[in-house]
Amino acid sequence: MTHHALQSLLDLLDLERIEQDIFRGASRPAVVPRVFGGQVAAQALVAAGRTVPEGRDAHSLHAYFLRMGDPGAPIVYQVDRIRDGRSFTTRRVVAVQHGQPIFHLSASFQTYEDGLEHQEPMPPAPDPESLPTGEELLLPHRDRFPDPSVVDRLLEARAAVDLRYADAPPFLAAGAGPREPRSQVWFRTNGKLADDPLLHVCLATYVSDMTLLDSVLLAHGRGGWAVGDVVGASLDHAMWFHRPFRADEWLLYDQQSPSASGGRGLGTARIYTQDGRLAVSVIQEGVVRVPRD
Template sequence: MTEPTPEQLATELVDLLDVEELDTDLYRGKVGNDGFGRVFGGQVIGQALQAAQRSTDAPKIAHSLHAYFMRPGAEELPIIYRVVRDFDGRSFATRRVIAMQKGQPILNMACSLQTPEGGLAHQDAMPDVPPPEELKSDRELRLAMMDEIPERFRHQFLRPRMIEIRPVTPRSWLHPVKQEPRQSSWFRVVAPIGDDAAMHRAILAYASDMSLLGTASLAHGVSWMTHKLQSTSLDHSVWLHEDFRADDWLLYTTDSPWAGHARGFNRGKIYARDGRLVASCAQEGLMRLRE
């Protein structure tokens, strides 16, 4: 079977996050094809953000979102997004988005949008890490261990992805060891996607769920491939600070300051290649070990 080209994969991602307007403040998200049986959380966040952005007139742009996952989404069903316009002011607007399948909410999200303005400014410095050109992609690393991957995981673990990831310090999925719960990786869409800034924000929100959840497990030397580890996102927050392009390299640095009571807390910072801090993230996830 011929693998899709990078351009086809990028088009697939844009199409996935391009929600359809059914009626005023009512949108439908397309079905994904991850093949895991349940919808990837980043897809729901990205589509919900698009619904909030579509319901708000320019020049206001999204600067933060806070989401709670309530039920796993069924991968074979479209998701309906209902937007509630809680506030429309001169500088800010606030939206609530309810994502539903079969009449039941699977995610609630609050989103704030702001008219751009200047102000006092500072930021954390970008970590000193090797550039992406010096690193192997996540897929290259996985293909190198193909023979070790259990058959039931092989297809999904090795398939081409819409987001290319190049880890700075690759983790071992098959032979995990206890280590400091922090990691860094470069990521970008695999091909150019045009200049729609709202779509770039939606893609960052989508990708922000790809490296965050597993950070807490690094401290305990466990992996979903080698342990009976039940993990899923419970909530997810993103703050959008500066303009960026999701088809240019972005550095995602994550750390986990705490875990306990079957939950792990994770934080993330996303930098553009020029050193600007363009987004910050936080997430608490279920981390239940069933040995």
């Protein structure tokens, strides 16, 4: 049975085709007054994937967030068919709102083939079933937020996903001092998905923008926008899809930050299946600014 919040997210990703290579997607309010970056990235990948020959799966994407999106307006996705080769297909997608580009994505798709195999081992992580759910984690700490409604907005925004932190997230660890710039979360959708590989890749893309810069904040003992001690936004995002996976089964998102400087922070991550297969690599840079008094 599909959770109603997951169905709402699936409807959001089911774009309307208005021309051969032009699609329109709805939007919805996020926890901050702009379109959630993971939504735009996932919708753009859906648009690209719907123009790709059958049998070719997404293996990478590279994207730039150009302007804040308006959550009250639809988004138009314009797809350019850059290349259709014997094994690889390349697509470029521009997301437009109010006549201006807000997001740019390039994605590559490949016909499966056998090749060399190796991977970095999965790091130690607690059993996801042993960790608190979002409600169990957040509701007891509502009074720790300057604006307690943030808790409700966070839970609503993440209702389609069962996301569980291995350690205290930045917004609950603020003030405890710096710690190792590393964060782990387990996630899976709150309901079963169809077998379409593109759907699972797009759901992982959606979730990948939720927590990737947490490790930057942990390195400095900051809580982020939720507690008002940092202002941030995604700048660019890259993903490589190494092996098949299902987004409705537990995935470990192991994240760390090698650097922060110049008002920007870098997050790198790997996503593993529960049985230890490296499924996805992710890199993101974002604005990470300390508000001035």
